[in-house]
Amino acid sequence: QVQLVESGGGLVQAGGSLGLSCAASGRTFSTNTMGWFRQAPGKERKFVAAINWRGGTAVADSVKGRFTISRDNAEDTMYLQMNSLKPEDTAVYYCAARVVATMSQYWGDYAYWGQGAQVTVSS
Numbered sequence: 001q002v003q004l005v006e007s008g009g010g011l012v013q014a015g016g017s018l019g020l021s022c023a024a025s026g027r028t029f030s031t032n033t034m035g036w037f038r039q040a041p042g043k044e045r046k047f048v049a050a051i052n053w054r055g056g057t058a059v060a061d062s063v064k065g066r067f068t069i070s071r072d073n074a075e076d077t078m079y080l081q082m083n084s085l086k087p088e089d090t091a092v093y094y095c096a097a098r099v100v101a102t103m104s105q106y107w108g109d110y111a112y113w114g115q116g117a118q119v120t121v122s123s
Contacts, residue, residue: 002026002112004095009117020080022095031097034078037107038091047105058103085121092116
C-alpha cells in the first residue's frame with residue numbers, strides 16, 4: 001500500500017501564488033507516476049498535472065505556464081507550485097499515484113489518492 005499526505009493550499013487573492021506538497025510513504029516504489037487532480041463543487045475530477053520518476057511531465061492546458069509540477073524522489077515527495085491563480089482554480093486538489101510509469105490524465109488510472117487540499121482563489 002501507498003499512503004499519500006497532502007499539505008499546503010489555502011486562501012489567496014487572484015494573481016497570487018500557493019504551493020502544494022504530497023508526501024508518499026509505504027510501498028513508494030509503486031509511485032512511478034504521480035499526479036495532481038482537482039475537483040470543484042458539483043463538477044467532475046479533472047487532471048491538472050503529472051510527473052513520472054524520470055521527471056517527465058504533463059500539464060493541463062488550463063494551467064500551463066502558471067503551474068509547475070516537480071518531485072523529489074529521494075524524499076518521496078511531489079510538489080505543485082501554482083502562480084497567477086484565478087478564481088476558476090478554486091477546487092479541492094488531490095494528489096495521486098500509479099505504478100505504471102506512463103502518465104495518464106484519467107483519474108481512474110490512479111490507484112492511490114491523498115485526502116485532498118482546499119485551494120480557494122478570491123476575485
